[in-house]
Structures are given as structure tokens and as C-alpha cells.
Amino acid sequence: MSYSEVSLARLTAFLAWSTQAGSPDAVKKALSVMKTKLGEHGFDYYDWNENQSVNKDIGAKVSDELVKSDLVILEGSKQRPNLAYEAGYAHALHLPLVVVKQYDSERLPENFGEPDYLSYPADVGDELGFKDFESRFADWLGKLAATTLSPGQRSARHGRNSLNEQINKFIDGYPEEHASLHLLGGWAGALAHELDSGGASQLVVDADYYLPSFSSLRGWDGGEVRAIADLTDETEQFWTPDHPEEMTANVSERVFLIDWSWFFEEESKLARQINLWKQHQARHRDRPYEIFIAAKEELRPGEVHPMGPGAVGHHLLLLDPDLIGGYRPNPGRIDGRQLVIERNALRFASATQFYDSIKARAVRFEPSMKAADLRRAWVARNDIGHWDEDWTSETEFRSPDYFDDYERHIRCWIPNYAQMIRDCAATVFREILRIYADSMRSVGVLEIGYGTGRLTSEIVPWIRNINRPFYDLEHHGPVRQYRGVDRAEQMVQFARERLMPEQQTGLDMRLVRGTAWEDVDGRYDVVFGSLVMHFLIGPDPTDETLDEFFGNCAEHTTEDGTLIFADVFGVNGDRKGSSSMEKWREWMARYGLSDDKVEGYMAGNTDMTSAAPVSLLRKAAEAHGFKTRVKVVGAPTLPFRIVVFQKDRPGRD
Structure with missing residues (x-):
């Protein structure tokens, strides 16, 4: 037994x-x-x-x-x-x-x-x-x-007696001196030390014992049990199809934390997890048990994990009236975890506040939900995709919530955003290699409007890898320098913290605050940007505006340079792109935005809804020596493209 x-x-x-x-x-x-x-x-x-x-x-x-x-x-x-x-x-x-x-x-x-x-x-x-x-x-x-x-x-006493009985049986098996006795003594002493470290108010054990500990809790009905399960951390690996049901025997509600990307690029992971939550809840339909889903967030000001800064993940166990639990690193094991259960009324109060703050961002899970339903509910709950009418066209003057949630907002606004970034990065790679192969000289690149560094973070590791063999030989690699310019101080700070340009070994990289083209010096082989061209050109650009734009591009690119822009464009010569804009609206609504949020975004971004069509851009580009290539992003009925403007050097095929 x-x-x-x-x-x-x-x-x-x-x-x-x-x-x-x-x-x-x-x-x-x-x-x-x-x-x-x-x-x-x-x-x-x-x-x-x-x-x-x-x-x-x-x-x-x-x-x-x-x-x-x-x-x-x-x-x-x-x-x-x-x-x-x-x-x-x-x-x-x-x-x-x-x-x-x-x-x-x-x-x-x-x-x-x-x-x-x-x-x-x-x-x-x-x-x-x-x-x-x-x-x-x-x-x-x-x-x-x-x-x-x-x-x-009874549970604690039976456990103690069972342990004591097994130790005695082990000892009885060695009537004479033996090394095994010393090994047993050392293990038992370490276990005793763990139990002694916190006295009766704290239980500290290896996280491997969480399952049997929690299983025994089935016999307790003294109060409410709530929990946060952080699925972005691998400590709790029992959230699988074979999930042990005793783990939920008397939990009244549990908040599951997932990576927010599951709502967007990782929707297949979310769909698989939804099936597990359905099965999980169905097995406990005969008692009160609620599941909530939230995105794992960086802790906000005033949100402090009750187990302190050393806590692993956001896991939390709350047992009324005064018991909390969580994980911390095990100093005796590499990548090991300790389960810490503490009885402390003051910490329980702060843990309850922490739990409630996480739950406030969560969505109640219903068995009928699909991934799209869950995403829609989460987007609405956290006001993701809302365009504040006070956000002016000058990015640097927008309020902090625009920047704080930008990576989430953008995925509700721009169809296939992650694919567009990947495709844009791949296009940049090809142009770098083409120019390097043609000229056999190091290439300089310029990113305009790097924002949060999403596109930058795709490109820089690739550049660092192709440069590494040359750097090891103390030669310049295929990419000589990487320059980035963005006008918003908040974006500059965010990108610098994310990318740490001064630590990019083998690459002269600088991310500065400035505007194109006033704060751009020199000429570059590849100039690129994502969702920035419409901003630089503006809505319904005149021929003079386009001529000025491509004139600046020509001035800041080398004789065989290339421009690459991933952005929104008018379609089929219709500068308003009414049909493609309607498809865009439909996509945003299908992806989780309410009708008023869709209209709010469209009304606040006329430079996107009135973007120039590629046909008009091609004409202006040719006047400054650029040939034009176009790649569709996502569905061709949507107005998003990657457009390459390549200098047409005389004599080149």
C-alpha cells in the first residue's frame, strides 16, 4: 500500500x-x-x-x-x-x-x-x-x-512511520559495518536538515516530491486551495495527457500561465493545451473547479512574488488560511528545484494580492472554447489592440502603454506579422550575400525604425554567425557595420536592452535615436525597415513627396545598394485600396478585435489606409535608378508586401 x-x-x-x-x-x-x-x-x-x-x-x-x-x-x-x-x-x-x-x-x-x-x-x-x-x-x-x-x-504520522520502518529494515539488512550504512546515514541526515531548516513553519523538499506531497493533500478539507501553474517553466512537468488527477482533487481554482505568443504564432500549442484543459475539467465536473488562463508577464510595479526574488517562475500554491508554496533553485543540484511550503499569515496576505493581480489579467476557461475564442477573450480582457486616439503620428510622444504592449498590439493589427518579419529578414540576408559575392567587400547595413528590435533580433544573430569565422582570423566579415535609427526614445531604450549592441562580437553595431534622413550619415549597401515606409512617406503621397523620398534613398545607398521595406501598400493601382482594406478589417475582427477597436485603429492610421500602391512607387523608384521586386505576405487579397528596390547599375543583368 x-x-x-x-x-x-x-x-x-x-x-x-x-x-x-x-x-x-x-x-x-x-x-x-x-x-x-x-x-x-x-x-x-x-x-x-x-x-x-x-x-x-x-x-x-x-x-x-x-x-x-x-x-x-x-x-x-x-x-x-x-x-x-x-x-x-x-x-x-x-x-x-x-x-x-x-x-x-x-x-x-x-x-x-x-x-x-x-x-x-x-x-x-x-x-x-x-x-x-x-x-x-x-x-x-x-x-x-x-x-x-x-x-x-495521520498523513504526516504515517509518512514518518513508513520512512522510519524502511530505514530500520535497511539497517537490519547490514548487521556488520558496511559503506551502505554510511550512505544511508548521509541521505537521512540531509533530509533531516532540510526539514529542520525552516522549523515547523516551513517545509523545504526537492521539487520531485511535489506530486506525492500534493497527492496526500486530498485528505484535507480545511479551506480553499488555489494555485498558479506557470507553463512557461518546466518545473511542473506533470501537465500532460497523463496528468495525475490527485493533483487537482481539492483545488477550487487554478490559473495557468502561458507564453503570450501561444495566442498568435504558437496557436497549435494553445490548441493542444485546450484539449488537456477540457479533459482535466471534465474529470472534475462533479465539484467546484475553475480554470483561468493568463499570459506570463513581467512583474509590474508593486507585484512581488511572495517567495521573493529567488522564486522560480510564477508558480504559487495558496491554502487557506495561512499556507503558501512555490519553487526556488536547489543549491545542491544543477537546474534543480526545491519546493518551499511556508506557514506565514503576513506572506499569505501578500501572496493573495499577487494571485489576485495575476487572475485579474486572466480569462475564465470554458470547455466550449477553441483557440480563437480564448484569444478573443484574452485580447478583450487585457485591452490588447486598442488604439488610443491620443496616440499622435509622432511615435515618440505616445503614452507608455503603446510601447509596453507593442509586441502584442502589433499582432492584432498586422496580419501574419511574424511571417512578415521572417520573410523580410530572409530578403535582407539574400541581398547581403548577393552584394558581398558581387563585390567581395564587407557590406554596411542600415535599419530605419527598428522599434522594439523584432526584425533586428532576427538579422543580427545571422550576421554574427557569418562574421564569426572571419573575426576568428582577425579579418572583416561579410557585414562591416550595422546601423539603426529610430525616433522614439522609448523604442531606443527597449531595443538597446534587448540587443545590447555594444556586446555584439565581430560586428560594429550602433542603435541611435534619430530620424530618416536628417540623422543618417554615409552610404549603405542594404537599407531596410518594417512598417516604417508608410510613416516616412505619409498618406496619399504626392509625386513630389515620392521623388524626395527616393532621392534621399539614392543618396544614402551605394552604387549597387538595395532598399527593402515590409509594409502596407495600396493594391492594383487603387491608392485607397478599398477592397484590400476591407479584407484587412475582416482579418482583425476574426483575430479577436471588436468592431470599435478595428475602426479605431483604421481611423488613427490614415498613413496606412491611404498608403501608396506599388505601381506608383515603382515609377518614382525607377526615376532614381531602382528596379522593383514584390513579395506577397500572407494572402494576396491583404495589402501587405515586401518590396525590394535594387539599384540598376549599368551593365548588370
Whole structure:
């Protein structure tokens, strides 16, 4: 029988009494009273006197039965020889012990540890006396059920006794000196040290023991259990199709934290997890159990994990009224985790605040939900994709929430954003390699409007890798320098922290604050940007505006240079692109934005809804020596493209 199964088994009482006590009929009546009350209170019992005749090894059998028992009842009217052994063993196991004795019989010597005493009449005909004994015995059982024999006390005691029994069996297997004994001693000592480190108010164990610990919690019904399961961290690896159901036996609600990208690029992961949540909730439909889904966020000001800065992930366990749990690194194991359970009323209050702040960003999960439904609910809950009418055309003057949630906003606004970034980066790679192969000289690149560094973070690692062999030989690699310019200070700070340009080995990289073209010096082989061209040109650009733009491009590119822009463009010569704009609106609504949010975004971005068509750009580009190539991003009915303007050097095919 496993440890968790033992903790849920029926209570068991061990009874031993003497046939030589005075008034044997009174002893039998007292035993009958006790056995009846034990049955009423949910106890099984083992009557030693009824079984001793079949036992050959009496000492071993007594020990075995006492280890399995929750309560020991000894008749002590006659101080029989075995009484001391039974009482001593019960004390060693910290089992509740009661000695029943006839009125006026002697108490046991003091070295028996002053057990509880219950007296019963020596006269079998003393009905009032036996009624009083029955009442006092029942009261005693009731008190034990709320204290020493509560499910938690039993669970902990059975676990301790089971561990002690196994250690003893191990020791008994080595009657002589052996290295195994030392190894066992070291392990047991380390375990004892872990338990001792926090005293009775803190339990610190290896995270591998979380499952059996939580499984045993099924026997506790003293309050509400809430939890945060951080799926972005691999500590809790039991959230699988084979999830052990005992992990949820008495949790009333659980918040699952996922990476926000699951709502967008990783939708297949979200769909698989939804199936698990459905199965998980269906198995517990017969009791209150709610699931909430939230995106894992950086902690906001005032949000502090209750386990401190060393906490692993945002995992959290809350057990009313004062118990919290979480993970922290295990100093004794590389990549190891410790489960820390702490009883602290003050920390419980702060943990409740932390839990509530995470739950405030969460969406209640319903079994009927699909990935699109969950995304729509999460987008609405967190106001993702809302375009504030105060966000002016000057990016640097926008409020902090534009920048803080930009990576989420943009995925609700721009169809296939991640694909567009990847395709744009791949186009930049090809142009770098083409120019390097044609000229056999190091290439200089310029990114306009690098923003949060999303496109930059795709390109820089690739450049660093192709430069590395040359750098190791102390030669310039294929890419000589990387320059980036962005006008918003918030974006500059964000990108610098994300990319750390000064630490890019083998690449002269600088990310500066400025505008194109006033703050751009020199000429570059590849000039590129994502979602910036419409901003540079503006809505419904005139021929003069386009001529000025491509004139600046020509001035800042080398003789065989290339321009690459991933952006929104008018389609089929229609500068308003009414059909493609409607498709864009439909996409945003399908992806989770409400109609008012869609219209708010479109109204606030006229430079995108009135972007120049490629046909008009091609004409202006050709006037400045650029040939034009176009790649569709996503569906051709949507207005997003990657456009390459390549200088048409005379004599080149």
C-alpha cells in the first residue's frame, strides 16, 4: 500500500487487555463499549487478545500492528508484563495512547509517560458508571478526530512511520559495518536538515516530491486551495495527457500561465493545451473547479512574488488560511528545484494580492472554447489592440502603454506579422550575400525604425554567425557595420536592452535615436525597415513627396545598394485600396478585435489606409535608378508586401 493510500485508509485502533484483571466481566463490558464507539467513529480495530494465539513471533507482530495503527488502547488495571512494551512502542511512534482501568486500580509508574486515563466501573451492573465511561470515551475520540487523529496528522504520522520502518529494515539488512550504512546515514541526515531548516513553519523538499506531497493533500478539507501553474517553466512537468488527477482533487481554482505568443504564432500549442484543459475539467465536473488562463508577464510595479526574488517562475500554491508554496533553485543540484511550503499569515496576505493581480489579467476557461475564442477573450480582457486616439503620428510622444504592449498590439493589427518579419529578414540576408559575392567587400547595413528590435533580433544573430569565422582570423566579415535609427526614445531604450549592441562580437553595431534622413550619415549597401515606409512617406503621397523620398534613398545607398521595406501598400493601382482594406478589417475582427477597436485603429492610421500602391512607387523608384521586386505576405487579397528596390547599375543583368 502506498503512502498516499495509507493516509486515506480507515482509522485503526490497537487494543490489548489482560484476562487476569479483577472483574473480567467488567473488562469485557468496557471492551464492548469501546468497540461499539470505535465503529461509530469510523475505526477498525485489532484486538491483540483475540489474535495472539496464532502469532509465533509475538514481539514482531505487536510492532507490525502498532506501526499500522492510529490509536493505542491498553487495559491497565492489571500491570501485565507486555504493557510496558506496548506503551513504550506507542510513545516511540508518537501514537495517541489511552489506558483504561477499573476504578480504584493503581496508576502506572511515572516512567510510562503519564498517558491519558479513562476509568470504568469494576461492577458490571453499574449502568450509570458505564454510561459515564461511554460518554467520556466518545468525547475523547471526538477530540482526537479534530486534533491528533485529523487527516493531516495521520498523513504526516504515517509518512514518518513508513520512512522510519524502511530505514530500520535497511539497517537490519547490514548487521556488520558496511559503506551502505554510511550512505544511508548521509541521505537521512540531509533530509533531516532540510526539514529542520525552516522549523515547523516551513517545509523545504526537492521539487520531485511535489506530486506525492500534493497527492496526500486530498485528505484535507480545511479551506480553499488555489494555485498558479506557470507553463512557461518546466518545473511542473506533470501537465500532460497523463496528468495525475490527485493533483487537482481539492483545488477550487487554478490559473495557468502561458507564453503570450501561444495566442498568435504558437496557436497549435494553445490548441493542444485546450484539449488537456477540457479533459482535466471534465474529470472534475462533479465539484467546484475553475480554470483561468493568463499570459506570463513581467512583474509590474508593486507585484512581488511572495517567495521573493529567488522564486522560480510564477508558480504559487495558496491554502487557506495561512499556507503558501512555490519553487526556488536547489543549491545542491544543477537546474534543480526545491519546493518551499511556508506557514506565514503576513506572506499569505501578500501572496493573495499577487494571485489576485495575476487572475485579474486572466480569462475564465470554458470547455466550449477553441483557440480563437480564448484569444478573443484574452485580447478583450487585457485591452490588447486598442488604439488610443491620443496616440499622435509622432511615435515618440505616445503614452507608455503603446510601447509596453507593442509586441502584442502589433499582432492584432498586422496580419501574419511574424511571417512578415521572417520573410523580410530572409530578403535582407539574400541581398547581403548577393552584394558581398558581387563585390567581395564587407557590406554596411542600415535599419530605419527598428522599434522594439523584432526584425533586428532576427538579422543580427545571422550576421554574427557569418562574421564569426572571419573575426576568428582577425579579418572583416561579410557585414562591416550595422546601423539603426529610430525616433522614439522609448523604442531606443527597449531595443538597446534587448540587443545590447555594444556586446555584439565581430560586428560594429550602433542603435541611435534619430530620424530618416536628417540623422543618417554615409552610404549603405542594404537599407531596410518594417512598417516604417508608410510613416516616412505619409498618406496619399504626392509625386513630389515620392521623388524626395527616393532621392534621399539614392543618396544614402551605394552604387549597387538595395532598399527593402515590409509594409502596407495600396493594391492594383487603387491608392485607397478599398477592397484590400476591407479584407484587412475582416482579418482583425476574426483575430479577436471588436468592431470599435478595428475602426479605431483604421481611423488613427490614415498613413496606412491611404498608403501608396506599388505601381506608383515603382515609377518614382525607377526615376532614381531602382528596379522593383514584390513579395506577397500572407494572402494576396491583404495589402501587405515586401518590396525590394535594387539599384540598376549599368551593365548588370
